[in-house]
Amino acid sequence: MSEEKREVEIKIRELGVTFRDNSGNDVQALTGVNLEIYKGEFIALLGPSGCGKTTLLRSVADLQQPTTGDIHIQGQTPKEIRLQQKFGFVFQQPVLLDWRKVKKNIELPMEIMGYSKEERSKRADEMLEMVGLKEFANHYPRQLSGGMQQRANIARAFSLDPYVLLMDEPFSALDEFTKEKLYEDLLKAWRATNKTILFVTHNIQEAVFLSDRVCVLSPHPGRLSAVVDIDLPRPRTLEVKDTPHFTELVTKVRNSFEGGSV
Amino acid sequence: METEFKKVKRRRPQSIFQRLKNDAQWQAISSVALPMLLGIVIIILWQTQALHALFRTDTFTLPLVSKIGSIMFDIRGKLWANTLDTVKVAFIGLAIGSLLGYGVAVLTAMFPKIGSAGLSIIGAFASIPVVAMAPVLNNWTKDVSKEASVRSMVAKILVVVLIAAANMGLNAYRGLSELKPFSEDLMKIYAAPKIVVLLKLRIPNSVPFIFTALKVSVPASIMTAIVSEYFAEYITGVGRQIRENIVLAQYSTAWAYIATACLIGIVSYAILMIFQSILLRKYK
Amino acid sequence: MKSKAFSQKILKILPAIVWTIILVGAWEIGATVVANHKRTPENILPHLYQIIAAIFSIKKVANGMTATQIVLTSAQATLLRALLGFALGALLGFVFALIMKMSGVVEKLIFPYLMLIQLIPVLGLAPIVLSITGDINKSRVLIAAILSFYPVATNTLAGFKSVEKEKYDLMYIYAAKKWMLYSKVLIPASIPYFFTGLKIAAPMAVTASILVDTLQGDGGLGCMLSQSLKHAMSIYVFWLIVLFSAFVGVFSGKVMGWLEMLVSPWKRTVNAKKKK
Numbered sequence: 001m002s003e004e005k006r007e008v009e010i011k012i013r014e015l016g017v018t019f020r021d022n023s024g025n026d027v028q029a030l031t032g033v034n035l036e037i038y039k040g041e042f043i044a045l046l047g048p049s050g051c052g053k054t055t056l057l058r059s060v061a062d063l064q065q066p067t068t069g070d071i072h073i074q075g076q077t078p079k080e081i082r083l084q085q086k087f088g089f090v091f092q093q094p095v096l097l098d099w100r101k102v103k104k105n106i107e108l109p110m111e112i113m114g115y116s117k118e119e120r121s122k123r124a125d126e127m128l129e130m131v132g133l134k135e136f137a138n139h140y141p142r143q144l145s146g147g148m149q150q151r152a153n154i155a156r157a158f159s160l161d162p163y164v165l166l167m168d169e170p171f172s173a174l175d176e177f178t179k180e181k182l183y184e185d186l187l188k189a190w191r192a193t194n195k196t197i198l199f200v201t202h203n204i205q206e207a208v209f210l211s212d213r214v215c216v217l218s219p220h221p222g223r224l225s226a227v228v229d230i231d232l233p234r235p236r237t238l239e240v241k242d243t244p245h246f247t248e249l250v251t252k253v254r255n256s257f258e259g260g261s262v
Numbered sequence: 263m264e265t266e267f268k269k270v271k272r273r274r275p276q277s278i279f280q281r282l283k284n285d286a287q288w289q290a291i292s293s294v295a296l297p298m299l300l301g302i303v304i305i306i307l308w309q310t311q312a313l314h315a316l317f318r319t320d321t322f323t324l325p326l327v328s329k330i331g332s333i334m335f336d337i338r339g340k341l342w343a344n345t346l347d348t349v350k351v352a353f354i355g356l357a358i359g360s361l362l363g364y365g366v367a368v369l370t371a372m373f374p375k376i377g378s379a380g381l382s383i384i385g386a387f388a389s390i391p392v393v394a395m396a397p398v399l400n401n402w403t404k405d406v407s408k409e410a411s412v413r414s415m416v417a418k419i420l421v422v423v424l425i426a427a428a429n430m431g432l433n434a435y436r437g438l439s440e441l442k443p444f445s446e447d448l449m450k451i452y453a454a455p456k457i458v459v460l461l462k463l464r465i466p467n468s469v470p471f472i473f474t475a476l477k478v479s480v481p482a483s484i485m486t487a488i489v490s491e492y493f494a495e496y497i498t499g500v501g502r503q504i505r506e507n508i509v510l511a512q513y514s515t516a517w518a519y520i521a522t523a524c525l526i527g528i529v530s531y532a533i534l535m536i537f538q539s540i541l542l543r544k545y546k
Numbered sequence: 547m548k549s550k551a552f553s554q555k556i557l558k559i560l561p562a563i564v565w566t567i568i569l570v571g572a573w574e575i576g577a578t579v580v581a582n583h584k585r586t587p588e589n590i591l592p593h594l595y596q597i598i599a600a601i602f603s604i605k606k607v608a609n610g611m612t613a614t615q616i617v618l619t620s621a622q623a624t625l626l627r628a629l630l631g632f633a634l635g636a637l638l639g640f641v642f643a644l645i646m647k648m649s650g651v652v653e654k655l656i657f658p659y660l661m662l663i664q665l666i667p668v669l670g671l672a673p674i675v676l677s678i679t680g681d682i683n684k685s686r687v688l689i690a691a692i693l694s695f696y697p698v699a700t701n702t703l704a705g706f707k708s709v710e711k712e713k714y715d716l717m718y719i720y721a722a723k724k725w726m727l728y729s730k731v732l733i734p735a736s737i738p739y740f741f742t743g744l745k746i747a748a749p750m751a752v753t754a755s756i757l758v759d760t761l762q763g764d765g766g767l768g769c770m771l772s773q774s775l776k777h778a779m780s781i782y783v784f785w786l787i788v789l790f791s792a793f794v795g796v797f798s799g800k801v802m803g804w805l806e807m808l809v810s811p812w813k814r815t816v817n818a819k820k821k822k
Contacts, residue, residue: 061719062718062719063715063718063719082718082719082721083721084721085720085721087719087720089715089716089719091712091715091716093710093712095710095712095713095715095716097713097730097731097734097735098735098812099734099735099737099810099812100812101812108720108730109720111730112717112720112721112722112726112730113720139815140811140812140815142812142815143815160720292651292654293654296651296654296655297654297655297656297657297658297659300655300656300659323676375561376561378561379561379562379564379565380561380565382562383565383569386796390791390792390795390796391749391752391753391756391757391791391792391794391795392753392757393753393756393757393760393768393771393791394756394771394787394788394791394792394795395788397771397775397784397788398788401589401590401591402590402591404590481664489757492757492760520666523666524662524666527664527666528662531661
């Protein structure tokens with residue numbers, strides 16, 4: 001990494017989350033997570049199920065209260081950031097409202113923010129253009145394929161000009177062809193907007209291809225076990241996947257799981 | 263630079279209200295206790311005539327709880343005989359109708375082209391008002407028996423059969439056709455004959471749907487039995503007694519029968535729930 | 547191409563046509579058998595053409611009105627009450643579901659009683675309602691309302707509960723106010739369920755209203771039905787009412803379906819996933 005001073009966007013300190021399960025036992029979903037994320041960085045949170053990667057993401061989004069430690073985003077708590085509506089969130093399932101047209105779905109966060117009608121419409125059109133859904137603005141979600149629904153989901157997350165974009169396994173339900181197209185589109189949108197992105201995934205190749213750094217989480221108890229720098233040149237195209245360096249990085253990430261292969 | 267971090271806390275404090283909200287035991291207790299409390303309050307208001315003042319009525323049209331109770335005890339013999347008549351109609355009708363409905367559903371699942379239209383006709387039957395069906399069936403069953411009590415009974419049962427069949431047919435068909443993805447393909451791969459698919463796949467899959475149907479059919483059958491009693495030739499049954507007593511302005515006796523009708527409904531629903539919890543255990 | 551699409555359409559409705567023919571055939575055979583064996587066959591099963599003839603007959607059967615006139619004037623009274631009660635019950639059902647959704651305590655308090663209402667026979671309620679309102683017309687409306695209330699309330703509540711956790715998360719992340727959660731997500735999401743409730747309630751309101759008519763002779767379909775059965779007027783009035791109420795029962799459910807399509811245009815679109 002270059003030595004130039006980079007602005008820290010998210011600071012996670014000694015984060016721990018404990019759940020109580022149905023039989024009344026405490027389960028440690030996360031323990032002792034320390035992480036600094038720079039502005040404009042693309043971070044992948046990678047791990048097998050049960051490693052607490054989604055819990056970490058939800059803690060940043062103020063959807064989950066940490067038991068220990070704290071998180072600061074630009075010096076403020078997640079709650080403060082949330083109340084300023086500065087998060088964008090992309091769910092695993094495209095959480096679109098069936099009764100709203102695609103464009104109206106993208107306008108939803110702006111409606112909540114109280115943007116004027118003209119501004120909402122203008123901004124939504126830009127977002128639709130960005131994710132390539134311009135012709136589908138007046139379709140209803142159920143008329144779209146899964147990939148197109150997820151595009152709308154991403155457009156909505158970008159619409160409010162958030163500080164941080166949080167993505168929870170957004171592509172895991174899509175087929176490989178759709179996925180690869182969306183990778184390129186996501187990277188293009190990221191480059192254009194320079195947002196900080198936290199991207200949860202259980203797909204090693206996906207994590208390596210997309211991110212600047214891969215944070216590897218291990219289960220029982222959920223913890224951050226390694227951080228791997230991905231120094232592949234940008235802008236990346238799908239051909240990067242065929243280079244030996246890409247394969248090396250994938251191997252490196254795979255070997256960094258504690259307890260060897262999962 | 264790091265000084266801005268606050269002291270690390272072990273667990274965030276919660277208000278009592280929140281803690282209660284998260285406590286499973288409290289949730290379970292309150293969901294029984296709260297409605298019971300409301301019930302007791304209503305009974306007290308009723309017995310102390312506060313309810314009468316509220317609705318501007320008198321103890322003649324709305325007898326006290328204790329009065330209804332004592333009348334129920336006094337006429338328990340008649341009450342029981344009428345209850346049996348109503349329950350017989352409701353449950354024989356329910357049994358025949360459900361079997362019939364299930365049969366049509368099986369036929370439709372196996373031969374969808376012929377069956378689907380039949381099913382929608384059955385569905386249309388369900389929305390025909392009972393008041394229109396009951397007198398027609400009364401006329402049709404005039405020759406069934408010389409005994410008015412028997413032919414009335416057959417007419418009433420037939421009405422219940424129609425209602426129960428429609429309900430079961432529509433629900434069971436969903437259970438027989440909405441199979442788990444690929445399970446039908448799996449059967450095809452093993453070249454299973456239609457009858458095996460039916461027995462091994464469709465029928466087991468439909469069991470929860472049978473209960474969905476019954477949850478609607480059981481109260482509906484009792485309701486239908488009671489309503490068709492109004493039109494029957496032979497005077498018997500809880501519903502008919504309610505009507506007869508209202509006509510004679512014997513409100514307390516009518517109330518005793520109303521209470522009985524409610525009891526029949528509640529008890530049979532409770533029995534259904536017990537059956538369901540036993541039979542559906544392996545589906546959860 | 548056009549003729550192919552046309553023939554496909556025919557194939558689609560063919561089973562329905564066959565079933566209709568079978569039903570009409572069965573009716574006519576039954577009517578013929580009855581006509582050969584009974585002295586007054588029109589009491590048991592008249593021919594369909596006889597009923598149709600009765601619709602257009604200009605013979606005055608009672609009070610200087612034809613059978614059709616009697617049915618239509620009394621239907622006006624009955625259906626108006628049914629509609630009024632239905633609207634009242636649907637509105638209350640929706641509001642109660644909303645309150646139950648907003649407060650868990652209220653839900654626990656009243657939900658078991660909602661079940662009870664369903665198990666109480668309609669006419670059992672008539673004397674209470676009559677004594678409260680002191681007016682048979684008001685009690686007709688109220689009973690139709692009570693009957694419509696239950697399916698609307700339970701279905702709407704189920705609609706509120708069908709909203710996935712992710713949608714709450716979405717609104718939470720954008721720091722939406724509570725009223726926004728209700729107006730933008732919960733209430734629109736409950737609409738299809740609300741209509742399911744309406745589809746069940748509409749025929750019930752009609753049934754209830756006709757049934758209450760029979761309690762006290764004061765005009766209305768139920769009242770005419772009983773009088774016709776007791777041979778106070780032509781028996782064809784009875785058959786017309788039977789057919790009419792069957793039609794209204796089926797039709798009222800259909801109207802709710804159309805209304806739903808009208809208010810939720812997205813339901814009219816083709817589902818991309820189901821296309822293949």
